[in-house]
Amino acid sequence: MREGSRVLRLTVLVGETDQWHHRPVYTEIVRRARDAGLAGASVFRGLEGFGRFHTIHTSRLLSLSEDLPLSIVIIDEADKIRAFLPELDGIVSEGVAVVDEVEVVRHFGDSPEPA
DSSP, X not given: OOTTOEEEEEEEEEETTOXXXXXXXXXXXXXXXXXXXXXXXXEEEOSEEOXXXXXXXXXXXXXXXXXXXXXXXXXXXXXXXXXXXXXXXTTOSSSEEEEEEEEOOOOOOOSOOOO
């Protein structure tokens, strides 16, 4: 991705305890994104949120902090993101996936990470 290029950002919103074959959903999405050769994926843990059933999940109360919202964010070229979307079928049973166009304003770390 070059600076100034227009790319797509895929954001998948799921619950922290959501599972797929006894593994966290977010772990499976990140693994599949890597296997698909996407530029990268990051998982962000939310402090508070609610979804379709309007139950508030928050880190402020210990008893309600067991299923916090997570965002998995993947940014890459449009064709790669669109080709990856079917990978979410069958993995995400509750949540939402959104795609929006973004502009790369700065790309840091062009050299590979040390092993």
